[in-house]
Amino acid sequence: MGLIYVNPQGVDGQPDPAKTAHDVRVTFARMAMNDEETVALTAGGHTVGKAHGNGNADELGPEPEGGDIHDQGFGWLNKKSRGVGNQSVTSALRAHGRQNRPNGITATLTSS
Structure with a gap:
């Protein structure tokens, strides 16, 4: 699609x-x-599948309810990055089924 x-x-x-x-x-x-x-x-x-990531927590704006009124419906905003490309996130379900897994995903999935 x-x-x-x-x-x-x-x-x-x-x-x-x-x-x-x-x-x-x-x-x-x-x-x-x-x-x-x-x-x-x-x-x-x-x-x-994939979703946009917020990136570094230190770069996030205020909690959604504490942000400007026009930003409150968009969740946690990051003014320094867009959350695309290498900043996007994937669920463990999607990554685990791949033949070439991203670095460290196997350790993340199997750690307790």
Whole structure:
């Protein structure tokens, strides 16, 4: 299926939940998915696949509820990095099944 991208900051970068919900529905409807299938794919994709990482905890902004009002719906923000590429994270499920595992993942999975 490839990368499916809906701007997490809202349509055209404007935080408007109603417009974002509409944009998500339109985006996934193009792939013949209803709301239930969209939720399953999104939740499952980030659970078993990749997700954006927050990076170094020292570089995170305030807790979401303590941030600026326009940032509160976006979780922990990192103003120094975007959480993509080598800053993305993967679940152990996805990494464990790979033939060429990322460095250290086997030790992480088997340590108690």
